[in-house]
Amino acid sequence: MISPSPIPKNIETMMKKIFATLLVFLPFVGMNAQECPLVGNILQRNITSLNGKWHYIVDVQEEGYYDYRMNPTRWGFFRNAKPQRPEDLIEYDFDKAATMQIPGDWNTQDERLFFYEGTVWFKHSFQYQPKEGRKALLYFGAVNYEAIVYVNGEKMGRHVGGFTPFNYDVTKYLKKGENVVIVKVDNKRHKDNVPTQIFDWWNYGGITRDVLLVDVPDTYVENYSLQLAKTVAQPKAKKAAPATLVFSARLNEKKAGEPVVLSIPELKLKQQLTTDAEGVVNASLTLGKKQRLQLWSPDAPKRYHVEIASGSETLVDSIGFRTIETRGKQILLNGQPVFLKGVSMHEERPNGGGRANGTQDARTLLSWAKNLGCNFVRLAHYPHNEYTIREAERMGIMVWSEIPLYWTISWTNAGTFDNACRQLTDMIRRDQNRANIIIWSIANETPHSAQRDNFLSRMAQKARELDSTRLISMAMEVTGASNYVNRLQDNMNQYVDVVSFNQYIGWYRDVNDAPKMKWEIPYDKPVIISEFGGGAKAGYHGAKNQRWTEEFQENLYIENTAMLDKIEGLSGTTPWVLKDFRSPRRVLDGIQDYYNRKGLYSDKGERKKASYVLEEWYKTK
Ligand code: GCU
Numbered sequence: 001m002i003s004p005s006p007i008p009k010n011i012e013t014m015m016k017k018i019f020a021t022l023l024v025f026l027p028f029v030g031m032n033a034q035e036c037p038l039v040g041n042i043l044q045r046n047i048t049s050l051n052g053k054w055h056y057i058v059d060v061q062e063e064g065y066y067d068y069r070m071n072p073t074r075w076g077f078f079r080n081a082k083p084q085r086p087e088d089l090i091e092y093d094f095d096k097a098a099t100m101q102i103p104g105d106w107n108t109q110d111e112r113l114f115f116y117e118g119t120v121w122f123k124h125s126f127q128y129q130p131k132e133g134r135k136a137l138l139y140f141g142a143v144n145y146e147a148i149v150y151v152n153g154e155k156m157g158r159h160v161g162g163f164t165p166f167n168y169d170v171t172k173y174l175k176k177g178e179n180v181v182i183v184k185v186d187n188k189r190h191k192d193n194v195p196t197q198i199f200d201w202w203n204y205g206g207i208t209r210d211v212l213l214v215d216v217p218d219t220y221v222e223n224y225s226l227q228l229a230k231t232v233a234q235p236k237a238k239k240a241a242p243a244t245l246v247f248s249a250r251l252n253e254k255k256a257g258e259p260v261v262l263s264i265p266e267l268k269l270k271q272q273l274t275t276d277a278e279g280v281v282n283a284s285l286t287l288g289k290k291q292r293l294q295l296w297s298p299d300a301p302k303r304y305h306v307e308i309a310s311g312s313e314t315l316v317d318s319i320g321f322r323t324i325e326t327r328g329k330q331i332l333l334n335g336q337p338v339f340l341k342g343v344s345m346h347e348e349r350p351n352g353g354g355r356a357n358g359t360q361d362a363r364t365l366l367s368w369a370k371n372l373g374c375n376f377v378r379l380a381h382y383p384h385n386e387y388t389i390r391e392a393e394r395m396g397i398m399v400w401s402e403i404p405l406y407w408t409i410s411w412t413n414a415g416t417f418d419n420a421c422r423q424l425t426d427m428i429r430r431d432q433n434r435a436n437i438i439i440w441s442i443a444n445e446t447p448h449s450a451q452r453d454n455f456l457s458r459m460a461q462k463a464r465e466l467d468s469t470r471l472i473s474m475a476m477e478v479t480g481a482s483n484y485v486n487r488l489q490d491n492m493n494q495y496v497d498v499v500s501f502n503q504y505i506g507w508y509r510d511v512n513d514a515p516k517m518k519w520e521i522p523y524d525k526p527v528i529i530s531e532f533g534g535g536a537k538a539g540y541h542g543a544k545n546q547r548w549t550e551e552f553q554e555n556l557y558i559e560n561t562a563m564l565d566k567i568e569g570l571s572g573t574t575p576w577v578l579k580d581f582r583s584p585r586r587v588l589d590g591i592q593d594y595y596n597r598k599g600l601y602s603d604k605g606e607r608k609k610a611s612y613v614l615e616e617w618y619k620t621k
Contacts, residue, residue: 034156034168036252038429040223042139042165042212043386044316050126050181050211053099056106057092057121058113064092064121065148065184077121078150078182094123094182102211103141105204108354115584117203119186126181126213128174135216136174138181139167141209141357141385145193148184160419161194162187162208163347163382163404164426183207192413194420195404199381200596201346202582208355209385219258221310224249225432226262227469228293228321229284243293244286245321247271249308251279263307267291295334296320296435298375301396303435320393320435324471326497329569331471331526333398333438340398340572341618342376343369343600344531346581347384350605353582356384362391368601369578370395372611373618378530378574381406381444383427393436400473400530400574402441403427405459409443411451420455421462428466440467443474443492444530445502453491460495471497475530478503481510487520498571499523502531505563506556507598512545514559519567526571532560533576536610537591538602548591550609553598557613575614579603 039045057064057077064077075081081090100109102122107114128136140147144162148155152175156168187205191197229244249260258275262283269291273281287293294302303318322334330337349356350364366388369377377392378400392399403423410416424442431437442459446452456474463472476490478501486503493499499521505514521527536553544555557575564570580599586592595603600611 034170034173035159036137036167036169037222038165038426039137039139039167039214039216039220040429041315041317041433042167042214046215047139048126048213048215050124050213051102052124054102054122054124054207055094055097055099056123057094057097058110058116059119059121059184062119062186065119078148078155078184079153080123080180080182094121097123100206102207103209103355103357104206105144105208105355106206107202107204108349108352113205117188117205119184119188120205122183122185122207124181124211125178127177128179128213130171130174130176131215133218135169135171135218135220137167137214137216138170139165139210139212139214140207141165141211143183143185143207143209144187144203144205144355145189146186147207150182150184152179153182161423161426163384164423165209165386165430166426167214181211192410192416194409194416194423195381195406196409198408198585199404199406200583200585201381202348202353202584202594204355206355209357216252217311217313219251219253219255219311220313221260221308221315222250222252223429224308224315226306226317226319227433228295228323230323230325230469242286242288243291243321244284245269246284247273248280248282249273249310251275251310254279258310261307261309263309264304265307266304267293293321296322296393297334298396298398301394301436303393317433318390318393319433322435324438324469326471326526328524329526329571331438331498331571338375338571339621340376340528340574341372341374341621342378342398342400342528342572342574343372343374343578343614344378344380344574344576345369345578346380347382347388348579348581350579350603353603357387358385359387359391362388363395364605365578366392366395366397368605369397371607371615372600373615376400376572376574377578378402378441380577383423383430386430389431389434389437393434397436399434399437400439400441401427401431401437402444402475405443405446405456405474407445408447409452409455411449411455417455417458420459424459424463425466428463432467437470439471439473439498441473441475441500441530445475445477448490456492457495460492473498473500473528473530476501479509481505481513481517484513484516485518485520488523493523493525496525498526498528500528500530502576503529504532504534506532506559507534512559514556514563517563521567521569525569527567527569528572528574529564529567529570530574531576532564532573533557533598533600533610535592535597536608537597538580538604538606538608540591548597554609554613557610557617561613561617575600579605
């Protein structure tokens with residue numbers, strides 16, 4: 001029997017925080033005319049996929065958007081115009097243009113576009129049947145970098161940021177029968193962007209994740225959060241403290257008195273709730289003795305079938321419950337110390353590169369990580385697609401998810417800050433119910449300055465406002481030692497729960513000095529080595545002091561893992577990197593050939609000798 005018990009103080013504050021963020025943030029952050037707040041759990045909605053072959057036009061000088069005076073033209077390609085009379089002059093025709101597979105990047109689908117950074121227009125036609133009392137939302141999983149979206153010639157909005165989803169309410173722009181969506185995509189790099197101008201991965205351009213038409217009732221559950229409150233996990237307690245689930249949901253409209261029913265059949269939990277004036281429900285549900293909760297963990301990645309019903313719609317989800325916290329230099333999963341046996345990875349398809357997308361790509365890459373003995377992955381340096389997160393959750397792999405505040409960001413630019421906030425918000429709102437995500441990372445290898453500290457400290461605060469249930473971190477760096485003593489010093493230590501840093505002893509510095517190295521990390525917090533490693537060309541063999549040989553990389557791992565074992569409070573590592581990945585910064589012919597070769601696997605999935613060193617080391621953890 002569920003007893004909505006009086007709400008303990010800490011849960012009350014947690015609910016207030018979630019409620020406040022649900023209320024305050026979402027509606028306003030960088031939204032355009034038809035854009036609507038991000039809809040959660042999209043894959044379980046009533047969706048029509050618009051994936052498939054889309055026509056595309058490469059528009060180097062944005063002829064389809066600006067006139068010859070560089071003013072936006074109203075005769076642009078978004079009109080999808082066709083000659084009406086023989087003398088009419090229309091100098092583009094999507095339907096005569098080539099097609100490429102969407103989702104997918106253009107770099108690996110059209111060899112002319114391998115290095116291309118600029119504008120490409122995409123066009124797709126689809127059938128639609130308007131329905132009474134229903135809305136149609138157009139959802140993009142991600143578009144890199146800037147997307148300007150048109151439906152039947154009408155501008156829906158502009159979105160920036162290549163790794164987070166966005167959606168538009170297109171109901172009133174659709175008509176019965178054939179409809180046309182056109183997207184102007186531009187992946188040109190700019191210093192004020194997020195990421196900024198330079199980054200060590202391939203700038204894959206295009207509509208890189210799903211495009212979905214989502215059919216929802218006029219009033220629908222926009223998003224929800226269901227978490228296990230932190231209080232419960234006292235494993236040694238004679239009898240387990242009753243578990244408390246904290247649930248909140250928000251409708252797309254500020255409608256009071258709307259019923260929302262949360263059901264978890266396996267727990268015989270069915271809770272009827274009613275929305276307040278904001279269209280929001282909040283509840284803290286303390287489970288009864290018979291409702292023993294099996295917690296999610298890498299060894300037992302238990303997920304419960306959950307139903308959220310409102311009006312004519314029932315959303316289903318698979319949600320795991322676990323607690324994650326720190327105690328001194330320990331990371332506790334479900335109250336137990338855990339060592340994060342990780343690896344860093346990019347969202348890149350094996351065998352030739354290209355943006356990975358879909359469950360199959362995820363399963364391939366994550367199984368490579370599992371083969372190394374991993375229970376954790378750092379998804380670098382941007383939010384990866386939802387399939388990867390859900391597949392990792394199913395496989396029992398914990399996740400570090402990160403926004404691309406990478407290297408020299410424009411710290412004093414307000415637009416850059418808003419953009420980063422938006423990416424942080426959307427990353428958290430998309431994946432807030434994924435039990436396997438334990439760490440939100442707000443940055444990687446950022447140069448020390450007061451401006452940077454100001455920017456990132458506010459970002460850390462915002463992450464906590466958006467989600468107070470997970471750990472916050474960032475990849476700091478230690479780039480030098482004096483007298484073999486490596487000191488981590490970073491003002492941001494006070495804003496994070498876990499101090500993580502990248503170090504490249506044996507590759508970028510102090511080759512073969514790892515055995516002599518000492519570490520000073522003056523913070524009473526768990527330590528994660530978020531990057532270490534070195535390059536090797538798979539199959540290239542030689543002396544262990546010969547750069548680029550597998551033996552050099554193997555020896556580097558032998559020395560580094562022994563060195564890392566000496567670090568007090570070491571709670572995890574995510575060596576750089578799971579597999580060789582494409583990068584325009586890696587130009588050494590015959591060795592790199594535009595690949596970063598620090599993979600433990602080659603791009604083709606061949607295991608390098610160093611990978612066995614890591615696997616053996618993780619057996620000791
Ligand atoms: C950096 C950076 C990575 C990069 C790696 C490397 O630490 O975070 O994105 O690929 O080093 O140099 O290989």
